[in-house]
Amino acid sequence: MTSALFSPLPLRSVEARNRLWVSPLCQYSCEEQDGVPNDWHLVHLGSFARGGAGLVMAEATAIVPEGRISPWDTGIWNDAQRDAWARIVSFIHGQGALAAIQLAHAGRKASTHREWSGVGSVPASEGGWATVAPSAIAFDGYAEPAALDEDGIAAVIEAFADAARRSLDAGFDVLEVHAAHGYLLHQFLSPVSNHREDRWGGALVGRARLLLHVVRRVREVAGPDVPLFVRVSATDWLEPEGWTLDDTVTVSQWLREAGADLVDTSTGGLVPGVRIPTGPGYQVRHAAAIRERSGIPATAVGMIVDARQAESLVASGQADAVFVGREFMRDPHLPLRAAHELGADIDYWPVQYTRAAWSSRPTVVHEED
Numbered sequence: 001m002t003s004a005l006f007s008p009l010p011l012r013s014v015e016a017r018n019r020l021w022v023s024p025l026c027q028y029s030c031e032e033q034d035g036v037p038n039d040w041h042l043v044h045l046g047s048f049a050r051g052g053a054g055l056v057m058a059e060a061t062a063i064v065p066e067g068r069i070s071p072w073d074t075g076i077w078n079d080a081q082r083d084a085w086a087r088i089v090s091f092i093h094g095q096g097a098l099a100a101i102q103l104a105h106a107g108r109k110a111s112t113h114r115e116w117s118g119v120g121s122v123p124a125s126e127g128g129w130a131t132v133a134p135s136a137i138a139f140d141g142y143a144e145p146a147a148l149d150e151d152g153i154a155a156v157i158e159a160f161a162d163a164a165r166r167s168l169d170a171g172f173d174v175l176e177v178h179a180a181h182g183y184l185l186h187q188f189l190s191p192v193s194n195h196r197e198d199r200w201g202g203a204l205v206g207r208a209r210l211l212l213h214v215v216r217r218v219r220e221v222a223g224p225d226v227p228l229f230v231r232v233s234a235t236d237w238l239e240p241e242g243w244t245l246d247d248t249v250t251v252s253q254w255l256r257e258a259g260a261d262l263v264d265t266s267t268g269g270l271v272p273g274v275r276i277p278t279g280p281g282y283q284v285r286h287a288a289a290i291r292e293r294s295g296i297p298a299t300a301v302g303m304i305v306d307a308r309q310a311e312s313l314v315a316s317g318q319a320d321a322v323f324v325g326r327e328f329m330r331d332p333h334l335p336l337r338a339a340h341e342l343g344a345d346i347d348y349w350p351v352q353y354t355r356a357a358w359s360s361r362p363t364v365v366h367e368e369d
Contacts (some may be wrong), residue, residue: 035075052335107184219259
């Protein structure tokens with residue numbers, strides 16, 4: 001059977017072997033609080049590549065120490081982190097998947113406890129730090145951030161560029177700029193969190209200025225061959241006063257002109273307590289609208305758990321690929337199972353696992369079985 005989900009997707013100079021991809025999944029597992037990925041990250045991400053994912057996206061990885069969501073986040077601001085990522089990237093490549101990294105700065109949502117360690121901001125006495133944002137407006141329950149000045153904004157742009165350079169040195173195939181889920185770049189985009197009156201605030205063009213500067217700078221570093229994604233929250237779920245889908249469509253057009261190749265579409269995260277109408281594929285309509293109205297490829301994410309559901313989203317043209325998170329954590333071999341369920345012909349079962357392949361695949365007889 002011909003499958004849209006299991007058709008390859010060219011991305012500039014590389015090609016994803018299928019369109020079932022691993023979302024960035026924060027692990028909060030750098031126990032030394034040094035931002036260096038470790039064996040947990042190798043096995044976590046490597047298992048998805050072994051399981052047949054077309055692209056494996058590393059978690060939100062901080063471009064500077066103060067950009068971490070928590071003290072236990074991964075980073076890419078120094079060479080030790082770069083070298084540790086290179087080992088993981090090599091394994092992902094060895095399993096036939098593309099390796100991607102999400103470059104992130106948490107802004108006012110930085111310096112927080114991981115969910116099993118506490119609640120709210122981590123104080124300086126416990127390894128926390130002062131946070132920054134477009135405006136001195138706290139996320140509910142967190143410490144108040146300082147508003148970035150011109151020098152601080154310039155430093156953020158260059159930190160994204162430096163992180164992109166280290167990521168490429170580590171061997172990553174794809175770069176993603178994180179501008180969603182209420183983190184720093186999303187904070188600049190939304191009028192709810194950005195009350196600035198200078199060129200970095202006000203009208204949409206001002207609020208989008210930092211994101212566009214970052215994307216252009218990362219594209220300069222990446223050159224013409226490296227795919228560049230941008231993750232966005234298509235809505236704050238606070239219409240009409242918040243960030244809206246119409247805003248996202250407009251900015252997606254600008255992102256395409258600035259050098260982005262794909263919009264990774266999510267929603268929400270700017271403020272707590274909003275009503276989000278969740279359900280299977282609840283964010284797909286946002287990806288479809290961005291794709292149709294802005295002309296840039298887009299991916300869908302959010303409660304995509306079934307092979308036929310994912311196949312339909314790609315085959316119908318609602319998304320160019322799907323990112324999956326929780327279902328990959330439940331089943332790292334999701335693509336192998338999905339291909340079987342769809343009757344898709346794939347050739348990337350690990351040779352060590354061929355004895356476990358479903359009957360639609362050639363099997364190798366082992367005497368010890």
